Amino acid sequence: MTSAHSHRMLARGALxxxxxxxxxxxxxxxxxxxxxxxxxxxxxxxxxxxLDALIAQRPGDAQWRFxxxxxxxxxxxxxxxxxxxxxxxxxxxxxxxxxxxxxxxYVEQGQLDKARAALESAIRSRPNYGTAFQNLGDVYTxxxxxxxxxxxxxxxxxxxxxxxxIRDIYDMPAPPVATVAALTPAAPAxxxxxxxxxxxxxSAAASTPSxxxxxxASAVVAVPPPAAAASSASATHPNDEAxxxxxxxxxxxxxxxSRKDMNAYIGAYVNGYKGSDSSASAWQTNRRERIVSKRRxxxxxxxxxxxxxxxxxxxxxxxxxVADLLRVSSQKVLELEHHNGKWLIRKESTGS
Numbered sequence: 001m002t003s004a005h006s007h008r009m010l011a012r013g014a015l016x017x018x019x020x021x022x023x024x025x026x027x028x029x030x031x032x033x034x035x036x037x038x039x040x041x042x043x044x045x046x047x048x049x050x051l052d053a054l055i056a057q058r059p060g061d062a063q064w065r066f067x068x069x070x071x072x073x074x075x076x077x078x079x080x081x082x083x084x085x086x087x088x089x090x091x092x093x094x095x096x097x098x099x100x101x102x103x104x105x106y107v108e109q110g111q112l113d114k115a116r117a118a119l120e121s122a123i124r125s126r127p128n129y130g131t132a133f134q135n136l137g138d139v140y141t142x143x144x145x146x147x148x149x150x151x152x153x154x155x156x157x158x159x160x161x162x163x164x165x166i167r168d169i170y171d172m173p174a175p176p177v178a179t180v181a182a183l184t185p186a187a188p189a190x191x192x193x194x195x196x197x198x199x200x201x202x203s204a205a206a207s208t209p210s211x212x213x214x215x216x217a218s219a220v221v222a223v224p225p226p227a228a229a230a231s232s233a234s235a236t237h238p239n240d241e242a243x244x245x246x247x248x249x250x251x252x253x254x255x256x257x258s259r260k261d262m263n264a265y266i267g268a269y270v271n272g273y274k275g276s277d278s279s280a281s282a283w284q285t286n287r288r289e290r291i292v293s294k295r296r297x298x299x300x301x302x303x304x305x306x307x308x309x310x311x312x313x314x315x316x317x318x319x320x321x322v323a324d325l326l327r328v329s330s331q332k333v334l335e336l337e338h339h340n341g342k343w344l345i346r347k348e349s350t351g352s
Contacts, residue, residue, distance in 0.1 A: 035067060044075050062092050069101065078105050089121065096122035096129045103135055107142070115139045243306045246313045246336060249343040253334075254299040254319075262288050270337065270344045298322040301332075311338040 031054065038047035048071055054064045065088055072081035082105050088098035099122035106115035116139050122132040249268065256264035266284055277283035291297065304317040312335065319332040335347035 032063070032067065035071075039071055039074065044071055047071055062088060062095065066097065069098070073101070073105070078108060081105060089118075093121075094125050096126040096132060099125065100129075100132050100135060103132075103139065107139060112139055112143050112146070116143070239308055242308050242313070242338075246306050246308065246315060246343050247304055249336060250301060250304065250315055250317065250334060253345065254301050257291065257299045258297055260291050260294070260297060262291065265291070268345055270339065270346045273346065275348075294323045296322075296324065312336070313338075313343060 031050070035047045035050055038044070038050070048068065051064050051068045051071070055061075055068065058064065065084060069081045069084035069088070072078075072084060082102060085098040085102045085105070088095065089102065092098070099118045103115040103118040103122070106112070106118060116136065119132045119136040119139060122129055123136070126132075253265065253268040256262075256268060266287070272280045274280045274283045277286060298321070300320040302318045302320070304315060307314045315334045315336065317332055317334075319330055321328045321330070330350050333349050334345050336343040337346050
């Protein structure tokens, strides 16, 4: 298990391991200096045999046992190192260093609860031990990441959330209010004549100018205004109308979710949709509880791609989801079917 947090913890742990009790300044004739020289020369097995002999002579000396744990860590023999540091912690509960190094090793194994307990033991043994406090902060960051990943799984049962975005919790600007509805072009006023201030060239007079809609970065398929579509029917692909309807349905779904409009949100799905729940009623109850309980939600969709085969549409897009302190960006896929003049969601998943 590796990450920036893990590397920082390991670096602090390694520094501590080498400097504890002033061993790094030992005289050249000191057995500890000789053992470290063996390790540097690539003779770790010989160094461990030498340490075992010293430990057998002086089993009550923590120095040799601690150094053995150091070498085992360097040799990627984490399980054996854990055993060494566990026994040191039991025999010398006033020493915080073994507990700190246990925590580093537990984090590498993904055992965050054990890591937290080890660091708390280190702090109890020395309340002003700054290294343990710093590492405990790293552990809590990881634990928070797991908690938010679980929250996201509950929020979207079919999703496979990515944990990397947990960094946003510590430096997160206030997210913008969802603008999904504003991105949908408004229909022009019906049958209202357009006044032209000056005569236009014949080529320009042939078609009535209409203001261009604001560009929507989230839409790959542009939705032409009704008047333009009517005047250029020969240039319109037969599927364009269906693609526009599907795109609008996805935007309406995201807007309803952002507004916490549960009737509109549930109405965006086919009748009887149950997701991964046991029944449609269980799914609806779960979604209501998860959505309504949030103080605020923002769901923005972008890079929409629509593929239509007969009465089934597959829509892929980028979804930016913000709920209270949770902030996640993921690739989303919806499958919709045309039913009674509406495009309704029948399947949703996260991924390509």
